[in-house]
Amino acid sequence: xxxxxxxxxxxxxxxxxxxxxxxxxxxxxxPETRVRVLACAEDLGYRxxxxxxxxxxxxxxxxxxxxxxxxxxxxxxxxxxxxGQARHRDYHxxxxxxxxxxxxxxxxxxxxxxxxxxxxxxxxxxxxxxxxQLSREVPLVVINRQVxxxxxxxxxxxxGARSAIEHLVGLGHTAIGLLSGPRGSWTSRxxxxxxxxxxxxxxxxxxxxxxxxxxxHGGLALAEHVQRSGVTAVLAYNDLMAIGLIEGLDALGxxxxxxxxxxxxxxxxxxxxxxxxxxxxxxxxxxxxRTAVDMLLQQDTDAxxxxxxxxxxxxVGARRTTAxxxxxxxxxxxxxxxxxxxxxxxxAARVGPDPHRPADxxxxxxxTGGAVAS
Amino acid sequence: xxxxxxxxxxxxxxxxxxxxxxxxxxxxxxPETRVRVLACAEDLGYRxxxxxxxxxxxxxxxxxxxxxxxxxxxxxxxxxxxxGQARHRDYHxxxxxxxxxxxxxxxxxxxxxxxxxxxxxxxxxxxxxxxxQLSREVPLVVINRQVxxxxxxxxxxxxGARSAIEHLVGLGHTAIGLLSGPRGSWTSRxxxxxxxxxxxxxxxxxxxxxxxxxxxHGGLALAEHVQRSGVTAVLAYNDLMAIGLIEGLDALGxxxxxxxxxxxxxxxxxxxxxxxxxxxxxxxxxxxxRTAVDMLLQQDTDAxxxxxxxxxxxxVGARRTTAxxxxxxxxxxxxxxxxxxxxxxxxAARVGPDPHRPADxxxxxxxTGGAVAS
DNA sequence: ATGAAAGCGCTAACAC
DNA sequence: GTGTTAGCGCTTTCAT
Numbered sequence: 001x002x003x004x005x006x007x008x009x010x011x012x013x014x015x016x017x018x019x020x021x022x023x024x025x026x027x028x029x030x031p032e033t034r035v036r037v038l039a040c041a042e043d044l045g046y047r048x049x050x051x052x053x054x055x056x057x058x059x060x061x062x063x064x065x066x067x068x069x070x071x072x073x074x075x076x077x078x079x080x081x082x083x084g085q086a087r088h089r090d091y092h093x094x095x096x097x098x099x100x101x102x103x104x105x106x107x108x109x110x111x112x113x114x115x116x117x118x119x120x121x122x123x124x125x126x127x128x129x130x131x132x133q134l135s136r137e138v139p140l141v142v143i144n145r146q147v148x149x150x151x152x153x154x155x156x157x158x159x160g161a162r163s164a165i166e167h168l169v170g171l172g173h174t175a176i177g178l179l180s181g182p183r184g185s186w187t188s189r190x191x192x193x194x195x196x197x198x199x200x201x202x203x204x205x206x207x208x209x210x211x212x213x214x215x216x217h218g219g220l221a222l223a224e225h226v227q228r229s230g231v232t233a234v235l236a237y238n239d240l241m242a243i244g245l246i247e248g249l250d251a252l253g254x255x256x257x258x259x260x261x262x263x264x265x266x267x268x269x270x271x272x273x274x275x276x277x278x279x280x281x282x283x284x285x286x287x288x289x290r291t292a293v294d295m296l297l298q299q300d301t302d303a304x305x306x307x308x309x310x311x312x313x314x315x316v317g318a319r320r321t322t323a324x325x326x327x328x329x330x331x332x333x334x335x336x337x338x339x340x341x342x343x344x345x346x347x348a349a350r351v352g353p354d355p356h357r358p359a360d361x362x363x364x365x366x367x368t369g370g371a372v373a374s
Numbered sequence: 375x376x377x378x379x380x381x382x383x384x385x386x387x388x389x390x391x392x393x394x395x396x397x398x399x400x401x402x403x404x405p406e407t408r409v410r411v412l413a414c415a416e417d418l419g420y421r422x423x424x425x426x427x428x429x430x431x432x433x434x435x436x437x438x439x440x441x442x443x444x445x446x447x448x449x450x451x452x453x454x455x456x457x458g459q460a461r462h463r464d465y466h467x468x469x470x471x472x473x474x475x476x477x478x479x480x481x482x483x484x485x486x487x488x489x490x491x492x493x494x495x496x497x498x499x500x501x502x503x504x505x506x507q508l509s510r511e512v513p514l515v516v517i518n519r520q521v522x523x524x525x526x527x528x529x530x531x532x533x534g535a536r537s538a539i540e541h542l543v544g545l546g547h548t549a550i551g552l553l554s555g556p557r558g559s560w561t562s563r564x565x566x567x568x569x570x571x572x573x574x575x576x577x578x579x580x581x582x583x584x585x586x587x588x589x590x591h592g593g594l595a596l597a598e599h600v601q602r603s604g605v606t607a608v609l610a611y612n613d614l615m616a617i618g619l620i621e622g623l624d625a626l627g628x629x630x631x632x633x634x635x636x637x638x639x640x641x642x643x644x645x646x647x648x649x650x651x652x653x654x655x656x657x658x659x660x661x662x663x664r665t666a667v668d669m670l671l672q673q674d675t676d677a678x679x680x681x682x683x684x685x686x687x688x689x690v691g692a693r694r695t696t697a698x699x700x701x702x703x704x705x706x707x708x709x710x711x712x713x714x715x716x717x718x719x720x721x722a723a724r725v726g727p728d729p730h731r732p733a734d735x736x737x738x739x740x741x742t743g744g745a746v747a748s
Numbered sequence: 749a750t751g752a753a754a755g756c757g758c759t760a761a762c763a764c
Numbered sequence: 765g766t767g768t769t770a771g772c773g774c775t776t777t778c779a780t
Contacts (some may be wrong), residue, residue, distance in 0.1 A: 015752080050489055378758085
């Protein structure tokens, strides 16, 4: 039923190898022949079978993308960007969801390995050593984690957390809570480290609560804990948790930001829609997706021309250069943070019809990270 | 580098076909041999090359999933469910995003056709006839659209819209606006049709505004229009638009639900987090994803044993039975709808610390659709 | 510039 | 129960 290279060959009166060349090395075929073949292919509706091609070239033109949780709004923009970039380069993306399960991650890498030219490992929860091991099976690009020796793209959440803490300290907060993320998260460790240092530098005390599931519920469940802990400000692992926490505090009658300030991380679309609008550290997720695809593809196209043209030179020291890209983050100050304690006038705040603040006056930026490559 | 079936054969001292059988028809091989082969395969790290297998079996064990916009929070749960169900059945999912572009849809079907055993076409914007045509190239299951002759899974948005309108009419609204969705959306047409009928039946007037992009911005942009139109209630094509509209109205000083009631459709996670919490028609998106995968796979496994065992019987009338599944929807009443006009006491509503309603008292359900097959 | 032939990794008759 | 053989659709030497 499906039309193959042979049908096209027959129709255009050439050998199949000529048809093949027409598609994979057009310059090697006579322009006239090429046109004729192309025409036949066109109206037979011929499409090269990529699987068959892959069998011999070793290139599937597929990329695997392993995600902790597609339903977490942090990821879709990243997926979308990766998919777009990949398609733009004539690649397709396999998406797999691990449900935050480290076991699933490993299994999925194995399952995908043969079908793809490389895998984008997003926010992995497994160990570094396992990642390294897997990278010997299939080219890997790690997102949201630094693994030495492997290409990575991370957001500078350290800088982001620092800015957030400085922002809170600047508002007079001296007892700050940190809702950490899931166990195994590089990002969570980074945040904790940076936040701890920044708090110390600012003379504030940091109370770490966690680890927690990186979900709205994870935040919500901590509301009472936060209330009892006596902190006046909280930095959450991500926006979802921050939003959940605000919900939870609200239910306890604790007002944000009057009683407690809350800062999130990610700047998902949602954070502009909740009330109060969330102060958060914006992470460039789309850029991360695009960059990761580019890095993988570059690595991919570099590979084949490795030991070629090299006479009997030194033992091919040209190990692939594995870049580590760090993307900038930016603190976006909205309405969920305010001066510490007594400053607000309880009861008067947020009354009915028009509690409209200057409404997001052009995204005041506060800090940035830097770009680094190694 | 990669270990093939031949390596395993050599290691276990059998012919490659035995190894092959061990994986694709274990019952045909001597238990002892099987164990030995499996052991060798195990510690050589052998994984069957699915592409090579597909070349001969015609089954790739891949499914294509074409989505209008991954970043639209309506879709991730569907993707996640589909992916999970697929993996559970040992299939992988290719995800592609069309950016709401009908052209991209067609191209993507073509691009995926050879790589997958079937395609899930989600919320297609292209024409029915084109869909039918494409279905001759690759098995299709259509989601969120009814196409006669093709397997479909749709949500009963008609029933949902009806319930929504009845709810509004019951609250005394007689001038109701409908924010329609994107051109080419089956769902949008269904909603419009059902909402129109329900409004007529309830003695209310329905003003249709659209088509519109199915995004937050699409709703936000309509705020002024809604305000001027004089309607006291609005049903939006989806939650995103409803939320955008509320934002927009809020900016104009129009209060929801005191001045205008707003109902969304979908019940995305977000709609529980905005203020006011959104009254909306819940659609079972995860179920839709799972069901679609099941339908595709069933069709897929049915296909091969078609003209087999049939003596010289009648001309194989056994055309595949294409089911059309309709999933129930449910009106979830929250805080964005209220009595028409004068009923609310402006200014007193929603004051500071504790404007807590009975907080979602167990999801009052109001209506359901039915399940149908053809 | 084009044809011939080998073979990618695997499965599927068909023998034995 | 297992080995033999042919070939899926395609690319890629190697001749011509």
